[in-house]
Amino acid sequence: MKSVVLVLSVLLGISTAHVRLTFPPARQYDFDFLDNVRTNGPCGMQSDNNTVVTELEKGSTFNVTWHLAYSHRGGFRLRLIRGNEILANLTGNATFINDDDITSTSYAVTLPPEFVGRATLQLTRHAREWTTGSGAPYVFWSCGEVNVVETSTCNRGCPASCNNGKCTSCHHLATGDFCQYEDDCLGPADCSNRGECWRVSTSTYPRNQCFCEQGYFGRKCERENPSDFSVDIDKSKYFTRSMSPDYRIYYMIREDQSEIEIAIEANSTTWVALGWRPNGLPGTCQNFPVQYRTGEPVSEPESEPESAPETTSEPSSTGRRRRRQALPQGGVQIETEDYDSNWTCNANSWSSPGGSPQAEPEAEPEGSAEPEAEPEASAEPESEPEATAEPESEPEATAEPESEPEATAEPESEPEATAEPESEPEATGEPESEPEATGEPESEPEATGEPEGEPETGAGGGRNLHPMDCVDIIIGKAKGLFGNVGDFYTRDRSTPRRDDFYGGQDDLVAAAAKEENGKTTVVFRRKLETSDMADHAIANQQGMDVIWARGQERGREVHRPRSGLERCEAKNIEDYLFYQKDDVKYHGTSGMQRGIIRGLDFYADPNPSGGGSQCGGQLAQPSGCSGSACTYTVEWQYNSDEDEVEFTIRATMDHTQWTGIGFSQEGSMVNSDAVLAWYDEATSTGSVKDYFLGARSTSGVVEDDSQDITDTSVTYENGILQFSFKRKRNTEDAEQDMLFGDNNCVFILQPLEGGQHNGGSVQYHQSTPIASSSRVCFRACNGGLDENGGQDTVTPTVGVGDCTVYSDESCDATGLIPSIVMLMVVYFLQRVMQD
Template identity: 30%
Template sequence: MNICITILLAVLALTVVDGHIRLNYPKARMYDFDFLDNVRTRSPCGMPENATGTGIFKTKLITGSKISITWHMAFPHGGGFRIQILHGNGTILHELTPTNNTNPWYSISNSTIQSYLATLPSGFTCDHCIIRLTRNAKEWSTPSGPYIFWSCADVEVNNFQCNQLNCYHGGSIASNCNSASAVCSCPNNQFSGDRCQYMNECETYADCNNNGLCVTINQDYYYPLKQCFCSAGFYGYKCSKTSNLTVVMPNDVSSYSYTKLDNSSEIWYKILSATNEVEVIHKTLSTSWVGLGWRPQGLKASCQFFPPGAAPGLISGPESAVGEGGNQPEGNSESTSKPEGGAESTAQPEGNAGSTAQPEGNAESTAKPEGEGGSSESGGAAGNLVTHAMDCTDMVIGSARGNMFRLFDYYSRDRSTPRMDSYFGGEDSITAAVGSESNGYTTLRWRKQLTAEGTTDHTIQDEVLDVIYAYGQKYPYSHQFPSGLHNSHRLTNYYNDDELKYHGYQNRGRKSLNFFGDSKLVTNTCSGSWKTGCTGNSCSNNLQWNIYNDGTVHFTMSAVTDKWIGLGISNDHKMAKTDAIVGWVGKVAPVITDRYISSYAPPPVDAVSNVNLLEGSKLNGTTTLKFYRPINTSDSQDISLHGCHYFIFAIGGQYTDSNFAISKHASTPFITSRKICIDVNQCSKSYSPLGIDIMTSTPCSGSWGTRCLNDQCASNLRWNVYNDGTVHFQMSADTDKWLGMGISVDKKMPSSDAIVGWISQGTAKLRDRFLKGYFIPAVDAITNVDLINGSLINGITTLNFKRAMNTSDSQNDVSLHGCHYFFLGTGGSYDDNNLDIGVHPQTPAVAKIPMCLYASRCTQFSPPGTGAAGTIFTLIHLVIAVLSVLISSIF
């Protein structure tokens, strides 16, 4: 299961998930997202100069002075960086890092540098120019050009006196300062840097309102480096709020719904109707940060046009607001989607683009985890659906040290590091929280208001939501492609506990979940049911199964869709290495296919199919498929159903009837919260409704009964071979629709001979046909089948006919001489006038072994004669048929 995908997975938006660089000093433009790239955002900066609408903040710098430029970097790409001074319109004025014609990037060999001492050009001044940091993501670049991230700071450069410089965070500078070493005085010891540009949350226990500890977290430039971790009973900024949650894990969690996110992370959750809250307990095998996010399904990509002032920075955003000062991007028109440097917007960095179910994942959607890189799936046309898991997601992120913790309400606009709601002017809607870290597990318990209080929150309603999760990584880290950490002196310590950096390729996932209780899973010894996509008591997807003593499991799956639907069987609830059964109801007939998911791509059909379709229908917008599969097969691409496995339910996605190709799942697949266990040994008294096939054969005659129980069969075929080169057949079935047999050399429908008939108003009709493919066969131009008689008695149709062993119609008739597989199928409607037939609702029965017919071995058997003898034979044949029907009706 991305399946259970284009998987199927999905990435979280948790922290940086895919976030990368952001200038710390000089101060980056607001909003300083750290995933502004040359694929999705407009040159030169990815962010308009006055996105807040409150004016442009410009850091004042002294001409010719040295400045320590610093930045936060949540993912250490391979490749170097570049710092430039740009004119306000984007024109490059000066390079502040060394460059040459062969390589414009600096510090290629050390990808973890996050500061650079630059010297401003002597004599250079500007009233408004830009210092731009660009970072080369070498491992994501394409032959057409580099893949880069950018971050910009608005500055003013002049021959300032030191007392004319501006300080950050309320700092001040003395009038008698020394211009050679101008330093601001900060309001308290929580601020540092020459301009008070760096801010910590605390320095002492008292700064946490005496309700927590001041803990040093980061070693890099991601402030605050010192943060308040709260004692039980307190939470919020500087532990200033009182929590009525003081116990992390209750002794009794029977009142909670449960979902296993992956092998290391799980959640318990319930709705508190009296207070209009949701409560979540999130336990993860991690000593780093842990996060959970959600958004409504069907959200449009225009949700990324937030904050409104930042939207013009997106290539897909409104262009009218771009370039208030006449900005023109470097080398391109800002309205173009071609990224700076020539890297096309189809760049496929870190692996899997477009999740297939795609997906997490294709059809990631199938449940497919999405790539780490900058595939152009995110930020599409405003009318399209959001595609990346992080886009427009409400989140809760927290971490713990011992019995101390911190936890806040976050929002993720895109793949940038999520920011607290307060950053966007919103309110933290966490109403209570507690957390701890013990034995390598971080457990966070929190409550949040159900009703959204602003754009940075999503209301939690009784409906299925897209849910994402992630947790911080440590060495050995998981990057899908080699990053700048390879051969780095920071190899083992770049990702430390509780640093809000990239979670890695493994520590993330995506689910479809209803916090009101989405997965209604019922399991018994020999049966079970699972409903998903539920709103209240109405569920759009249903799966039922029954285990029978013949070693088969019968499934019924249905969904409100006209696309494909699929069942995945997984050992570890991941899409890769998952057995899959995918089907649909096409224009001609229902289809079921046996597949194996080896990666996060649409799975091919197995060479050997061990799935049998019983029935398929599409009624009132609901597709239903009934099928069965042996518990054990000899196919290495089938997972044995014996034992315990996760079930995955996925919904397409397009399909192609002709070649069985499928596209990615349209939404994240559902995964059972626990494993489903199957043991046929406990179902000895559970009898299969299908029964078995009964076959008898002699050189000159034979019979085949399908789906037989106690010697009574759902359909029958009998035949006799005669010395005049003809074969006489009798076929019967419990149906008042059409009835047909097929003759095939390879068990497949294409290139098979077919004989189809029915009884209409007491009259038997029979026609010779040929199956050219998986569609309704046309009537042959030449008919080489002779109807003897037919009847419809007590609901059982019987047809007696004969056909020559060999005919002159080599195009549409298969020679009966030799060995062939027989089919038996039932309709389906029919039309007496034009002889059209409808699709068969059930998969035709196929003989397990070929039937071999040789007229040369039957010289002693003459066909029934003409005249009186022939009439008597025909009457005897009809009497036998009638008696068999009456006997079967009695028993």
């Protein structure tokens, strides 16, 4: 083991709970999403030969510090343990403390005066808005190794001399009593004199980062862009997809260079991210770089993690006016914002200081409508027993944890998780508003905070994958014409880390970013092939699951269920300025903040020509397929004489399944119009019925009171179900149908793998339906042309998802719903046009 001799730390931490210790430094690998549902206690990560051991003097007082990426409700607890034994409760006998100070990231502790030897310092952070399926507390944990000695001297952490156990000086970029924290820069010279040094965080290292001028990129602006590369692209040369109304990507394959170039345009003044992994990647991918559940090594690690941990630090004393400011160290720039010093938090009408409330719905409940299955991983005990010299060993977890233990002379420590949990933790508390229906007929409601719902069903065995699992990800941010773009990876819902954390390297071959008029543009190039374990190769005709996200902005913070910020559980006004510009923390639960596209082929044109005339068209899946290679196709033809549209759908499927087509104003399944079909081989009869999807539960999928479809037919031959029907553009059933018109266009929903049917009762679909990423118009051949005066085109398709980066999340049917307000506006305009 490496040893670092440290005695005392008096650093103050402020807001930065994805959580991980920063002093003493956490075990390698210090992921910040180690919880008591998915990972084994008491730490979620095993100690190995690369773990730093911090030397402390017995009886000494020092500040424990940690990183925080989510403003969870609840407090924390610090203990000194050895294996499963509790040696000392460093925060007293309370289960958790400081639950009224949810952004705190440091706490002064005193070691026992008589204890000497190796031990583990354990941080447990409660996420009080959630509970496990058994009702036990939901927690994150992080552990650091310490060696407590009789008398300690700082003989390894300091580059020069020390005084009273503390370093008297540090090398250029290091800070802290023991030089344990490190920034990327203190001025332009540290950015190769090709960029500016900006402070992007008050709490997480590296706080100061390089933003490169156009023409250069890299963590220190040390690399030069090719002469043919620019942040200003010719968009006509790229394929394009809209991820949300505020986020669009452009991409091209540079086959002569074996590269891909991608541009991101987002309405954002903070960080943006785009990530991908092969569609159908097995869940075993999470066993890199260590076993996912146990934290045990898979093989000898190729290299150590980054030299400087990302940690908390002293709060900087800066003003709050929006400006550039040179800090005392030299050329560090800082951007801050005005806020009202008289501001007070109001949980009933949340708005952070300096921000204004946005039209984000209170759509997702804080409580679950139906209880989820209990995970086999047990949570921590509710009461904290007093520590003694010989506590009992840690009991194994059970599905039904025992009642809360009383404090005894020989306490038990927290139980280890011993089996793979089947479900996510539930949200706790009462719903704040009527939950928004989301259209997917699932048997269980989705948990929409952190953790964010049920994981995606994986292929090929292993764990089910959440959209953030095993993702190669690029994160970009900009200050004016200066950009910071990096190559990252995340094995789970932890905050993404640079590739060198995993033993890899930054594989970008060009990168630039800019921010102008509230819009951030990030452009980068990367080789298609890679040997880096923290990267995914991009191949022709290979579908990729692509996730995107942007940072939360002041006044637009969205957590479902509400976090400690919205519930006014922070102490100071500055604590409510938690999500700072370009500080990579949680992206929020709104579908306008993050999402997923499934099965994207970067080689295929998502806007193929020849998709149909103005009065007809076709969509086929998978993207770019033709003929028998297509597993789902929908064709339509508009008859202007009858003002009706005829649809024909073909799907490869089992005879026990249903298929169909949906129509939506917002690209989601909530409040959408659907036609479903199935075939009963026993009776040789088929059914085609008109449905309204009013909620995501199966009870919300109801047959229309008025069946506004005619001339239906169903056949099933050789594993292919084909059905057709006709319907009027205006069915005069505005309550349960989408009304079509020359200027009333809709998204087409395509359920590629429907669920089972049982006598007309439809079950949950086997894969998430996908939707056209733009609206499709059903118009007359001689009129109603699009705004360019040309024919209607077949639009690209995206997954109906609500997922994350960075960050926290499975795919659900709510992903493309901007807000209840927007839905109300659309509905109102629709009614006005009818009148």
